[in-house]
Structure formats: C-alpha cells, structure tokens
Amino acid sequence: MRLEKCWFCSSTIYPGHGMMYVRNDAKIFRFCRSKCHKNFKMKRNPRKVKWTKIYRKLHGKELPQDTTFELERKRNRPERYDRNVVEDTVKAMKKISETREEREAQTLANRMRGKKTQQRREDLAELQQGIHLVKAPTALLEEPSLTLPKEKMKVKVSVEQESKAMES
C-alpha cells in the first residue's frame, strides 16, 4: 500500500479515495478528488491555480525546498523488513514532522513580519479619513477630549474604541 500524491493539488491520496487516469502514453495521473480531476480536464495548469501546493511553493507562500522533505521521497526499491529499521523510521517520522512544522511556522512568520504595524498604519489612515462617519466634525471641535490619534502609539482610549467599532 502506498500513499500517493494528487497530481493537481499535491495532497495525499489515502486508500479508498480518488481516481487514477491513465493516458494512452501510459502516463498516470492521480487525483485526490473530483475537484482536482475536473480542473485537470479543464486543462488548468496547477502552477497557476492558487489553492494548490505547487502554486504556493512557487510563489513563496510555503516552505519550498527543505531537507525535511527528503524522507517522503519516493523509493522504488523494496526494503527487507527489519524491526529496528521500522522502529527508527517511526521515531524519525515524528521528529522530522515536528521540525518541518517549526520551519513552516518560521516561514509564515517571516512572510507576515511587519504586517501588524502596516495594518495599524492603514487603520489610522482610514480613521482619519472616515471620522466623519462616526462623529460629526463639529463635535470634534466642541469637545476637546475627543481627538484623532496621532501617528505614534499613544492613542486616546475612547477614539480607539470607536475605531474598533467602526472596523468590525
């Protein structure tokens, strides 16, 4: 029994799932579900379809090349059963998947770095532009306690609460 990869989306195909299409040149395409199969029939290129793993790796959304993927390389030579080897493999699988998850989390963190400050800046800009939706301009002039937040982190609590209400 072998766990295959879907040709289109690269997800694992477990036994009992999916479909195999054999072209007349004997090239085999495996699909995990009919969604992938239908996309294939539409002649879509998985490298351009945004939800596939290939696209994500190609466009730097996910860990593209790593030594942790070496364990899953397809091996065609059958191994003679050895209990120790099996034991070691099981342990290694666990450790390797842990390290891979760590590295993937790191890639995600790298990708998302600076997102928070950028988001904050965008929110402030939006607040300054749209404050008339929340409070009338004359009210701002009359009540000195209400001021728009400055560019720095010091923000009036009441205005911040309003911005949260506006954003949600």
Next chain:
Amino acid sequence: MRPQTYSNVADNSGARESMRIRVPGASNRQYASIGDMIVAVVREAVPNMPPKGSEVVRAVIARTRKGLNRDNGMAIRFDDNAAVAIDREGNPKGTRVFGPVARESRECHFAKTVSSAPEVLR
C-alpha cells in the same frame, strides 16, 4: 461497453476500429468490461491486411473510458476504449499491443496478450 460500441484496436492485427456485437457465452449480456472477451466486427482496417471491413473477430477489452474500480478503492480510467484482437483460444492475432493494458486482463486467461503490452497497470 455496450453493443455497437466502437473501440480502437490496440494491436497490429490490421484492424483499426471495431464495433462490439456480443459477449460470447451469455445470451443477453449487456455490458462488457475490461478483461472480457467480446465478439466484434471490424469497422475500419489498415488496407491490404487480413482483417477486412465487416469481418467478425473476437477481441479482449484492454481499456475503457469507464474504467474499473480496484479493490483498494482506486478507480482507474483510461483515455479511450480499446480492444485487442484475439483468436478463439485467446492468443493475440497481432504481434504487438499498443498502449497500457489493465492487469485485469491477465486474470481472465489472456496472459499472452498482456505480456506483449508495453505497459501493464497493476
């Protein structure tokens, strides 16, 4: 495959296309699948070769678009409908088989046909 189904002939026996007539040995059997022997009439043939158009031959089905379902749950579909011309004993008429063949044909005593296939799908 139902009666009147056209299928490509996947060997070099000289026929190009055949049309299924019947499944031998069953009076009213409708469907023939991969690995079944069928009786077919040659609809299109390579010129100057033994099977002429409208000659009745036996064939074993090698590929169908409908495909088959394996025991492990994997469904296999092929690109076309294709059959290999055989004689009454089950030996292939041609010398070469084109295209992949499903393993199921071997199980139905068509070992010789399957062994000359370029690719057998396990």
